[in-house]
Amino acid sequence: MGKKLEGNGRWGTRFILPEYQEGFQNLKRMQERHERPILGEDERDEINRAILESVHTGRRLMLTIYDPFQDYELAGIVTKLDQQMRRIKIEHGEEVTWVPFEDVLKALVED
Template sequence: MASKLSGNGIYEGSRIILPEHREAYLNEMNVQERRGKPILDDQEVQLIEELIMESYKECRSVTLTVFNPFDDEEIRGVVASIDRPNRRIKLVRGEEDYSWIKIEEIAEASL
């Protein structure tokens, strides 16, 4: 009996991970992998807004890199409308495929 109690022996033989504990551990690891939102200077913000306006006026396709805490997403489409009070744009990617994107969430834009 003394050998089980010495050198962490009592815990070595009883390693059990409950599904709830495993899920909580994995969720905590995901939270720790999050990235912070990049801070854009005024020139970059102005360039992004100019490309959005150019896409809107000329119906040209634009590629936007949208910030995500885990992995940035590149979306290509044409700006169909601009919602100035809410600072978001409607980006149309196909016939009926569109998404509303907040301007603050755009990290990069290119034509």
């Protein structure tokens, strides 16, 4: 007389509330974070030399920028140093990006 429930009696992920699904995705993303590497004095000196060379000569610079999830590269010319805010201004194409000094992991002047 009564209808019997079909299936194996387990709840699948398709029954998770959207709020919980979003929470699971955020948790997974947070677990993928990586720490900011600690650079040595020699590495910092190399970065500073390359930045100053780009400012004074107008030569293009290839920067590796720290990101908690995936580092990225940015190529452009350093047009300004803001020592008070501890950042550099990079012009790349028609765009301008301000990058904090502490986020620069590597800097190479392009030939």
